[in-house]
Amino acid sequence: MKRNLSPLFSAAFLLAFPVAVYAVDISVDSTSIVRFEQRDIPGSSKQDIQPFTQFLGLDARKLGDGNLSLHLYGWGRADMGDTSYGDSKTDGNLTYGYLQYRFEKTDADIRAGRFFVREGIINEQVDGISARTDLPFGFGLSAFGGATVHTEDLYGENSDGKGDYIAGGRISFRHKGLLELGISGVYEDTAPALVNYVNGTNRKIGADIWLSPHRAIELVGHSSYNTETSEMAEHRYLLNLRPATGLVLSGEYSDQREQSLFYSWAMFSGAAVNPGDKARTTAITASYYLDKTTEIILGYKHYNREIGNADRYGGDMKLSFMDNRLRGGLGYYYLQAGDNFAITGTSSASYHNLRAYVMHDTKTYFSSVEALCRLFDEKIYGEDTAYEAAFSLGYHITPALALSGDISYGKNPDYQDETKGLVRLTYNMTYDNKGEKK
Amino acid sequence: MRILQTSFMVVLLVGLFIFLVSCAGMKGTPNGYSSHADYISAGQQISCSECHEDQQKGTMKSFASFNHSAVFVKNHGHYAATDDRLCASCHKSSFCTDCHTNKTEIKPSLLYGNRPDRELPHRGNYMTLHKIEGKLDPSSCYRCHGRSNNERCMACHR
Known part of the structure; x- marks a missing residue:
């Protein structure tokens, strides 16, 4: 019953506000997609699927006294051929739908409805209310509370494994553009017991930092603590050095206690993970703009888990010409990983990853070509190569309305022969209160 | 459980204290974020410091931190977790929810x-x-x- 109330809760908030329309700006973003896909999975009969999916976003600003806005986004799908996924030929979702009142001082705002909260260690979708404000002396406050947005029931269960209500917030302090410290926490209702999975309640606290004692040095990251397991869940930090214009040298470090981090990830029975399992990654990346047209990126990452170690290294080059209308990229990475990371039946997880693309935009048409190739050190299901080539061509019918089509062909260990195509109609427009386009 | 309850109580009290102490000065704190949507085109590689060099003031972070280099794009989650109001200067929420x-x-x-x-x-x-x-x-x-x-x-x- 509680679960059915969540969308009603959001809708009630949206309808309850008396919305006077004065100098309202309305922005509409619509993407209609018809996909054409032929699936040929070894051991199964061929499938032809043609799902039609409509994505629709609406942002109405300057409502009421000018500080109120409404934001909606969601999608719906109807299958015109074979069922594209699951048992139903239709599906849909309200991604977010909220009213926001933004105050004229202190960057304060209040949101009510369905929205995402990303504050410090918090990353949640909520049907409820949130508020935040900057305060004098560099302090800041944010808080939220409401009903958890439930998702699909887990297999064989009558629950998605989440509690029914959730609350949390963050307190922060900033000093002169040199330092920001934050403390955040999330508290979710006790998770329901499951039959086929081991489940845990989502309750964490954490701290985050941004430190830049000099404009060429920046440290950013967070640590989180799982109060259910009484153990640190994660440390995740990034150090950026900018010794010269256009050059960024970056070092990443993360350390995780997997049970505490995945404790409420019911689908993988995160609460049942061995309490001693740890994971650690360290990475170095260098990004350098040779000039306005060319960026070169080199990277190395080391993975360490209980089951073994792995390394990934390689680089990318990004190109931009003709005032950004012609863009391209090249990339190569190699993953060196042993048998513990390999797919069942193989003894190596190592593979080369190559990618190249080029795209061109004009006022009338736009196009792109992309090629991907993966070379496995050891054959997977009898294949040592996976590749895909994709081509996209589009036409601006008006500056706001564009029709485009993509087609791709690929072959990989899971799909012997994969041909996909889609037709996409996009409409992005903002109207002012007189109905005129902006 | 007890640790969490105690932590929330402490955070709540500290927050309330800070809020009460600083309420009097709130009128003097203007909004820091404004929309850039009208003059930034899709696909543009954003370098905040190109336009905002030397405009850092108050508690604002360095604009160089938000230049959309490959390193920034790869690690954008760190920044969105503390500065999503700055993200919203250019990006609608749907830009985030396309993936997240x-x-x-x-x-x-x-x-x-x-x-x-x-x-x-x-x-x-x-x-x-x-x-x-x-x-x-x-x-x-x-x-x-x-x-x-x-x-x-x-x-x-x-």
Whole structure:
């Protein structure tokens, strides 16, 4: 019953506000997609699927006294051929739908409805209310509370494994553009017991930092603590050095206690993970703009888990010409990983990853070509190569309305022969209160 | 449990104290974020410091921190977690929810198949690779897919 109330809760908030329309700006973003896909999975009969999916976003600003806005986004799908996924030929979702009142001082705002909260260690979708404000002396406050947005029931269960209500917030302090410290926490209702999975309640606290004692040095990251397991869940930090214009040298470090981090990830029975399992990654990346047209990126990452170690290294080059209308990229990475990371039946997880693309935009048409190739050190299901080539061509019918089509062909260990195509109609427009386009 | 209750109580009291102490000065704190949507085009590589060099004031962070270099794009989550109001100067919420959402229909790299320049995850067929990458770094799956109970995941992960 509680679960059915969540969308009603959001809708009630949206309808309850008396919305006077004065100098309202309305922005509409619509993407209609018809996909054409032929699936040929070894051991199964061929499938032809043609799902039609409509994505629709609406942002109405300057409502009421000018500080109120409404934001909606969601999608719906109807299958015109074979069922594209699951048992139903239709599906849909309200991604977010909220009213926001933004105050004229202190960057304060209040949101009510369905929205995402990303504050410090918090990353949640909520049907409820949130508020935040900057305060004098560099302090800041944010808080939220409401009903958890439930998702699909887990297999064989009558629950998605989440509690029914959730609350949390963050307190922060900033000093002169040199330092920001934050403390955040999330508290979710006790998770329901499951039959086929081991489940845990989502309750964490954490701290985050941004430190830049000099404009060429920046440290950013967070640590989180799982109060259910009484153990640190994660440390995740990034150090950026900018010794010269256009050059960024970056070092990443993360350390995780997997049970505490995945404790409420019911689908993988995160609460049942061995309490001693740890994971650690360290990475170095260098990004350098040779000039306005060319960026070169080199990277190395080391993975360490209980089951073994792995390394990934390689680089990318990004190109931009003709005032950004012609863009391209090249990339190569190699993953060196042993048998513990390999797919069942193989003894190596190592593979080369190559990618190249080029795209061109004009006022009338736009196009792109992309090629991907993966070379496995050891054959997977009898294949040592996976590749895909994709081509996209589009036409601006008006500056706001564009029709485009993509087609791709690929072959990989899971799909012997994969041909996909889609037709996409996009409409992005903002109207002012007189109905005129902006 | 007790630690959490105590922590929340402390955070609540500290927050209330800070709020009360600083309420008197709030009128003098202007908004710091404004919309840039009218003069930034899609696909433009953003370098905040090109226009805002030397405009850092008060508690504002260095604009160089938000230049959209490859390093920034790859690690944008760190910045969005503390500065999403700055993100909202240019990006609508849907820009985030294209990837970071509980339920989506089309993977982002297919939805924006005409934008190979965007660093969208899982390009090409990812079915084979996820069996390797998931073992390598399950937290990278968890950040987007954790607790969303994606039907496609559940088809095999029962």
